Amino acid sequence: MTANAEAGKRVRRPTGGAGPLLEIAVGEFITRGYDATSMEDLSRAAGITKSSFYHHFTGKEALLRAALERALNGLFVLLAEPGAQEGTPTQRLRHIVVGQIRLLVAELPYVTLLLRVRGNTETERWALEQRRAFDAQIAALVRAAVDAGEIRAGVEPALAARLLSGLVNSVVEWYRPGRPGAAELPEDVAHAVFQGILPAAS
Amino acid sequence: MTANAEAGKRVRRPTGGAGPLLEIAVGEFITRGYDATSMEDLSRAAGITKSSFYHHFTGKEALLRAALERALNGLFVLLAEPGAQEGTPTQRLRHIVVGQIRLLVAELPYVTLLLRVRGNTETERWALEQRRAFDAQIAALVRAAVDAGEIRAGVEPALAARLLSGLVNSVVEWYRPGRPGAAELPEDVAHAVFQGILPAAS
DNA sequence: GTCTATAAATCGATAGAC
DNA sequence: GTCTATCGATTTATAGAC
Numbered sequence: 001m002t003a004n005a006e007a008g009k010r011v012r013r014p015t016g017g018a019g020p021l022l023e024i025a026v027g028e029f030i031t032r033g034y035d036a037t038s039m040e041d042l043s044r045a046a047g048i049t050k051s052s053f054y055h056h057f058t059g060k061e062a063l064l065r066a067a068l069e070r071a072l073n074g075l076f077v078l079l080a081e082p083g084a085q086e087g088t089p090t091q092r093l094r095h096i097v098v099g100q101i102r103l104l105v106a107e108l109p110y111v112t113l114l115l116r117v118r119g120n121t122e123t124e125r126w127a128l129e130q131r132r133a134f135d136a137q138i139a140a141l142v143r144a145a146v147d148a149g150e151i152r153a154g155v156e157p158a159l160a161a162r163l164l165s166g167l168v169n170s171v172v173e174w175y176r177p178g179r180p181g182a183a184e185l186p187e188d189v190a191h192a193v194f195q196g197i198l199p200a201a202s
Numbered sequence: 203m204t205a206n207a208e209a210g211k212r213v214r215r216p217t218g219g220a221g222p223l224l225e226i227a228v229g230e231f232i233t234r235g236y237d238a239t240s241m242e243d244l245s246r247a248a249g250i251t252k253s254s255f256y257h258h259f260t261g262k263e264a265l266l267r268a269a270l271e272r273a274l275n276g277l278f279v280l281l282a283e284p285g286a287q288e289g290t291p292t293q294r295l296r297h298i299v300v301g302q303i304r305l306l307v308a309e310l311p312y313v314t315l316l317l318r319v320r321g322n323t324e325t326e327r328w329a330l331e332q333r334r335a336f337d338a339q340i341a342a343l344v345r346a347a348v349d350a351g352e353i354r355a356g357v358e359p360a361l362a363a364r365l366l367s368g369l370v371n372s373v374v375e376w377y378r379p380g381r382p383g384a385a386e387l388p389e390d391v392a393h394a395v396f397q398g399i400l401p402a403a404s
Numbered sequence: 405g406t407c408t409a410t411a412a413a414t415c416g417a418t419a420g421a422c
Numbered sequence: 423g424t425c426t427a428t429c430g431a432t433t434t435a436t437a438g439a440c
Contacts, residue, residue, distance in 0.1 A: 017423090031320075031321075032320065032322055033235070033237055033320045033322065035235055035237035035238040036237040036320070036322050038414075038415065038416080039415080039416060039417080040414080040415080040416095048423085048424070048425090049424070049425060049426085050416085050417085051417090051418080051419095051423095051424075051425065051426080051427095052423065052424050052425075054416090054417065054418080055423060055424075056423090058417095059416070059417070060416070060417095090400070090402070093400065118233075118234065118235045118238070120234055120235065120238050142400065145400065149403055150402070150403055151400045151401055151402060151403055152397075152401045152402070152403050152404075154393050154394065154397050154398070154401060155390045155393055155394055155399075156383070156390070159383075159387075159390060159394075160394065160399050160400060162372070162373075162376050163369055163372065163373075163391065163394050163399050164399050164400065165372070166368065166369055166371075166372020166373065166375060166376075167365055167368055167369040167372065167399065169368075169372065170364075170365070170367070170368020170369065170371065170372055171364075171365075171368065173368060174364050174368075181358070181361075185361075188357045188358070188361060189365065191356050191357055192356065192357055192361075192362065192365050193398070193399050193400055194398060194399075194400050194401065194402060195354075195356050195398055195401070195402075196356070196395070196396060196397055196398035196399075196401065197357075197362050197365050197366050197369065197395050197396075197398075198292070198295065198344065198347065198353045198362055198366065198395055198396050199353055199354045199356060199396065199397070199398065200292070200352070200353060200354070200396060200397075201351055201352055201353055201354050202354075240432080240433065240434080241433080241434065241435080242432085242433080242434095250405090250406070250407090251406070251407060251408085252434085252435085253405095253406075253407065253408080253409095253435090253436085253437095254405065254406050254407075256434090256435070256436080257405060257406075258405090260435095261434070261435070262434070262435095
C-alpha cells in the first residue's frame with residue numbers, strides 16, 4: 001500500500017527531520033484537532049518557521065495523509081497475520097482484538113487521529129473508506145462466530161460488531177503512555193469483550 | 203419535534219427563532235466538525251446571511267455552549283432520577299446505561315457534539331469538566347457494585363468503568379434516526395454490558 | 405430581522421535571499 | 423534548510439441602511 005517501496009528508491013523513513021516533524025504535527029493535531037491546528041501552530045511547536053515546514057511537507061493535508069497511512073497500515077498488517085487468518089472465528093476475533101489494543105498502545109497518536117477523521121477532505125474520505133473496509137471484516141467474523149454456534153446470540157451480530165469496535169476504539173480516549181498495567185491491557189480488554197464488562201456474580 | 207408544525211403557521215424553510223437556528227447549526231457542526239464549520243456555512247444552511255445569524259447568537263461559541271448545555275443537562279437529569287439513586291449499585295448502573303442510550307437516541311446531535319469536544323475554548327473546557335464529573339459517578343458505582351460482590355471482578359473496576367463509558371458513547375458513531383430496532387437498543391446495549399458482547403456459547 | 409459592505413485578523417501557501 | 427516578506431482567500435465579527 002505504501003507507495004514508497006517502488007523502483008530503486010530507497011525505502012527510508014521520511015528524510016532528514018520529516019519523521020520528527022510528523023510526530024510533532026500529529027501531537028498537535030490530537031490536542032487541538034486537525035482543523036483547529038494551523039501551520040503556524042505546527043512550526044512553532046517544531047521550533048522552525050512555516051516556510052521551513054513547507055520544505056519537508058507539501059502542505060497540511062500531506063501531514064495528515066502520512067499519519068493516517070501509518071495507522072491504517074498497522075490495522076491491515078494485523079488482519080494479515082496468521083493468527084487472524086487461522087483457527088475458529090472466535091479465536092481469530094480474539095487475536096484481532098488483542099492486536100488492535102497492542103497497535104493502539106504502540107501507535108497511539110496515529111490511531112487516535114484516524115479515529116477522529118470526519119471526511120472534509122479527499123484524504124479524510126479515503127481514510128474513512130479504509131476504516132469501513134476493516135470494520136466490515138470484523139463484522140463478517142462476528143457473524144461467522146455466531147453461525148458456528150461459538151458464541152451466544154445475546155444481541156444481533158451486527159450490533160455486537162458495532163459495540164465491539166466501539167469498545168476497542170474507545171481506549172484511545174483515556175489510555176496514556178507509561179500507564180501501569182499497559183502490558184495486561186490487551187488481554188483485559190479481550191476478557192471484557194468475551195466475558196462481559198460487568199458480568200453478574202451469578 | 204420540529205417547532206415548525208405549529209398553529210396555522212406555514213412551514214417555511216428560513217429562520218424564525220433561535221431554536222431552529224441552533225438545530226441547523228448543530229447539524230453542520232456534526233457533519234463537518236465544529237472548527238471546520240464557518241459562520242458562512244451556518245448562515246447558508248439556514249438560508250439567511252451571516253449578519254442575520256449574529257442577530258440571534260452572539261457568535262459561534264455561543265451556539266456551541268447552548269448545544270452542550272442541552273446534552274449535559276440530559277445526563278445530569280438522568281443521574282437524578284429515582285432509578286439512578288435507589289436499589290443496588292448494579293440496578294442503578296443498569297438504569298443509567300439504559301437511560302444514556304435513550305438520551306443518546308433522543309438527543310443524538312447534541313450528545314454527539316458533546317462527545318467530540320476537544321478543549322480549545324473556555325466553553326469546551328467547561329464541557330469536558332462536566333463530562334469528567336459524570337464519568338466519575340459512573341466509576342464510583344462500578345466500584346460499589348464490585349465491592350458489594352454483585353459482579354465478578356474480571357477486570358479492574360476502573361478499567362471496567364472506562365470500557366463501559368466507551369461502549370455506551372460509541373453508539374453515536376453509527377446510530378442514525380429511524381433505524382429499525384431503536385426501541386430495543388437501550389436494553390440490547392445493557393445486555394451486552396452485563397452478559398458480554400460476544401459471550402462464549404459455554 | 406434582514407440585508408450590503410467591510411473591518412481586522414488569520415489562514416494555507418509561495419517567492420526568493422542567504 | 424532556514425529565513426523574511428507577502429499574496430490571496432477566508433475567518434469572525436461589526437456598522438449601519440432599510
